[in-house]
Amino acid sequence: MPTSTPVEAATIIENLNWRYAVKKFDATKKIPGPTWSAIEQATIASPSSYGLQPWKFIVVNDPAIRAKLRPVSWNQSQITDASHLMVFCQRTEMSRKHADRLIDRMVEVRGTPVAMLEDYRKMMHGTLKQFEEGGDPKPWSARQVYIALGFFLFAAAELGVDACPMEGIEASQYDEILGLKGSGFGALVVATAGYRASDDWLAGLKKVRYPESEVLERR
Amino acid sequence: MPTSTPVEAATIIENLNWRYAVKKFDATKKIPGPTWSAIEQATIASPSSYGLQPWKFIVVNDPAIRAKLRPVSWNQSQITDASHLMVFCQRTEMSRKHADRLIDRMVEVRGTPVAMLEDYRKMMHGTLKQFEEGGDPKPWSARQVYIALGFFLFAAAELGVDACPMEGIEASQYDEILGLKGSGFGALVVATAGYRASDDWLAGLKKVRYPESEVLERR
Numbered sequence: 001m002p003t004s005t006p007v008e009a010a011t012i013i014e015n016l017n018w019r020y021a022v023k024k025f026d027a028t029k030k031i032p033g034p035t036w037s038a039i040e041q042a043t044i045a046s047p048s049s050y051g052l053q054p055w056k057f058i059v060v061n062d063p064a065i066r067a068k069l070r071p072v073s074w075n076q077s078q079i080t081d082a083s084h085l086m087v088f089c090q091r092t093e094m095s096r097k098h099a100d101r102l103i104d105r106m107v108e109v110r111g112t113p114v115a116m117l118e119d120y121r122k123m124m125h126g127t128l129k130q131f132e133e134g135g136d137p138k139p140w141s142a143r144q145v146y147i148a149l150g151f152f153l154f155a156a157a158e159l160g161v162d163a164c165p166m167e168g169i170e171a172s173q174y175d176e177i178l179g180l181k182g183s184g185f186g187a188l189v190v191a192t193a194g195y196r197a198s199d200d201w202l203a204g205l206k207k208v209r210y211p212e213s214e215v216l217e218r219r
Numbered sequence: 220m221p222t223s224t225p226v227e228a229a230t231i232i233e234n235l236n237w238r239y240a241v242k243k244f245d246a247t248k249k250i251p252g253p254t255w256s257a258i259e260q261a262t263i264a265s266p267s268s269y270g271l272q273p274w275k276f277i278v279v280n281d282p283a284i285r286a287k288l289r290p291v292s293w294n295q296s297q298i299t300d301a302s303h304l305m306v307f308c309q310r311t312e313m314s315r316k317h318a319d320r321l322i323d324r325m326v327e328v329r330g331t332p333v334a335m336l337e338d339y340r341k342m343m344h345g346t347l348k349q350f351e352e353g354g355d356p357k358p359w360s361a362r363q364v365y366i367a368l369g370f371f372l373f374a375a376a377e378l379g380v381d382a383c384p385m386e387g388i389e390a391s392q393y394d395e396i397l398g399l400k401g402s403g404f405g406a407l408v409v410a411t412a413g414y415r416a417s418d419d420w421l422a423g424l425k426k427v428r429y430p431e432s433e434v435l436e437r438r
Contacts, residue, residue: 002233002236002237002426003233003237004233004234004237004376004379005230005233005234005379006234006377006378006379007226007230007234007377007378009253009254009256009257009378010257011224011226012257012261012374012377012378013257013260013261013264014221014222014223014224015223015224015225015226016260016261016264016370017221017264018221018222018223019266021266034228035228037228038228038229038231038232040431040435041232041235042231042232042235042373044428044431044434044435045232045235045236045426045428046369047238047240047372047384049386051427053428053429053434055434056434056435056436057434057435057436058435058436058437058438059435059436059437059438060438061437061438062438065438102427105427105429106427109425109426109427110424110425110427112424139358139361142358142362143361143362143365144365146362146363146365146366146369147365147366147368147369147372147384148369149366149369150265150365150366150367150368150369150370150373151235151369151373153266153366154261154369154370154373154374155231155373157223158225158226158231158377159225159226159228159231160223160224160225165266165366167268178438205329205331206328206329207221207264207328208270208321208324208325208328208329209263209264209272210272210324212259212263215263215272215274215275215276216259216263216275216276216277216278217275217276217277217278218277218278218280219277219278219279219280219281219284219397
């Protein structure tokens, strides 16, 4: 059974206060391979509704593709200057077969007898059937992808890696450039990661959050 | 300026592999105050689109309210048995005034001259105006809330606290019970946290994720 190695609360909070949405990366600094790999693994380990993982993560390393993505990303410099870039894609089509695929995978990973998973399959079918009857799965899959975006950003912060989530992308242009049309996946949001430039004007500023009394209530 | 105290990659991944969606909590074990506080702080520190924080987090400690929430949560035991429960609420109405409120807060926290923030205000107004013209802000605010859900779950895992995200709630019943009607916020998703029961059947099972080759591509 996996074990836990708790991290100090103060360390976690310190790192989250250190993180911010980087406006200008130092284009000369690259994330070491094992560190980037941990960010990828954290993203893949994200939870999702029923465990259905309605996503694909595309890591774009090719500078030529990055150059094409930049003009369809409000021309933001992070797209080309960050050490690494991940495009978070959502499933644009969902059906009961995605439940069946997950059941197969559960049998494969855990060796669970498939008969023990029939109730779980039925429950997922109940949810997924609506998407075969005209319901749009995109709002649902988008929410799941945003959990993974959170995991990416949290992992980066804990590893001492700077990052920037970027919603300002022309998704259909991304789909075109990345060849996603007809794949059942669509680009949704981007995260860039690397190291802040020493002259990023935003780096030294205090984090702006509403007071706890405004965003948190106790009952 | 805040500093960073990087955590070992192996520790982070170990803790994420240790986490799972707890089905049965040990109702006798409580999360220590400072540890729970760190989970709250991590959630509040979550990033959001433009930094608009279109959310409210309601921590329900009252057993009587928990008992009312359980039947409108598919009667799942975590609702009453977990040490702590947080209801993640989304903004159901958004308008340009929310941008103005954020600008005020930026001035307050950072002391930035308001004139320097006018471009930022305009950019936010451009996005928020659609919600004054009949556009539904809920899909947008829901995505942001799911980042915060990810932060909650990641923080818990790193702190050695078990958790369970719960989408199976009757949101309008939650709104009724928590008195959210007309508040501009609506219940969206719940996270419970505490410690796994020693006989939770799911605790010992391997995490099920699709192989990296299926969910991650490199270009």
